[in-house]
Amino acid sequence: MEFSPIGIIKSEFVETASPDDMKAEKSRIIVDEEYAEGLDKIEENKYLKIVFHLHRASGYDLIGPRRVGGVRGVFASRSPRRPNPIGVTLVKLLSREENELIVTGLDAVDETPLLDIKPYAADIDDPAHKFVD
Amino acid sequence: MEFSPIGIIKSEFVETASPDDMKAEKSRIIVDEEYAEGLDKIEENKYLKIVFHLHRASGYDLIGPRRVGGVRGVFASRSPRRPNPIGVTLVKLLSREENELIVTGLDAVDETPLLDIKPYAADIDDPAHKFVD
Numbered sequence: 001m002e003f004s005p006i007g008i009i010k011s012e013f014v015e016t017a018s019p020d021d022m023k024a025e026k027s028r029i030i031v032d033e034e035y036a037e038g039l040d041k042i043e044e045n046k047y048l049k050i051v052f053h054l055h056r057a058s059g060y061d062l063i064g065p066r067r068v069g070g071v072r073g074v075f076a077s078r079s080p081r082r083p084n085p086i087g088v089t090l091v092k093l094l095s096r097e098e099n100e101l102i103v104t105g106l107d108a109v110d111e112t113p114l115l116d117i118k119p120y121a122a123d124i125d126d127p128a129h130k131f132v133d
Numbered sequence: 134m135e136f137s138p139i140g141i142i143k144s145e146f147v148e149t150a151s152p153d154d155m156k157a158e159k160s161r162i163i164v165d166e167e168y169a170e171g172l173d174k175i176e177e178n179k180y181l182k183i184v185f186h187l188h189r190a191s192g193y194d195l196i197g198p199r200r201v202g203g204v205r206g207v208f209a210s211r212s213p214r215r216p217n218p219i220g221v222t223l224v225k226l227l228s229r230e231e232n233e234l235i236v237t238g239l240d241a242v243d244e245t246p247l248l249d250i251k252p253y254a255a256d257i258d259d260p261a262h263k264f265v266d
Contacts, residue, residue: 040206073173075250
């Protein structure tokens with residue numbers, strides 16, 4: 001299946017840094033003009049989930065040592081090196097101007113192709129809300 | 134950019150139903166044998182994020198009325214009809230047997246192509262943990 005970028009992510013980070021360093025930084029999400037209308041009312045959301053192509057990740061190990069949790073499978077890790085290198089990151093929306101969003105918390109390097117933006121919703125994204133036992 | 138399925142989702146639902154109906158149902162996630170090793174230690178996670186191709190969604194409206202929230206842009210909605218029809222859904226992992234996962238909370242119809250599985254982690258997926266002001 002084929003997907004096409006709907007925009008691009010601008011970051012101070014041209015190389016992947018530690019997630020903690022990256023998450024403190026502000027990033028700019030620039031949505032292509034042809035998709036800009038799709039941002040209507042997005043500023044009503046404090047948090048967004050950004051879906052992007054991990055375009056700098058090369059290859060993957062199905063099983064191996066991870067930054068967190070020791071040796072484990074790729075699907076039990078958040079490594080960017082995955083069979084389908086798709087990143088999904090929660091960000092805080094600081095401001096919007098036309099087709100540009102300023103966010104914090106985005107661990108994507110400069111020039112990352114943007115695939116989708118979804119509003120965060122506790123009732124479907126937070127286990128404590130979604131799975132009331 | 135091109136992505137290839139790593140498995141398939143089996144559900145009782147052959148057509149999209151209300152999210153509330155679908156989320157109560159158990160689904161089976163079958164990972165292709167060639168990727169099965171990537172599931173190592175996945176059972177240590179109670180919650181997973183499932184990334185899949187919304188293969189039954191056709192077209193999209195950049196702006197229009199939504200099931201939730203009235204008229205708004207597609208990126209301010211969780212509609213399955215999106216420029217890049219990629220679904221990201223939080224599920225609860227009930228059990229694993231070899232390359233099969235049994236989950237609840239998955240709003241994907243039968244035969245949905247699976248793109249990725251990521252472990253849910255509160256420190257990066259929960260706003261209250263990630264964004265400590």
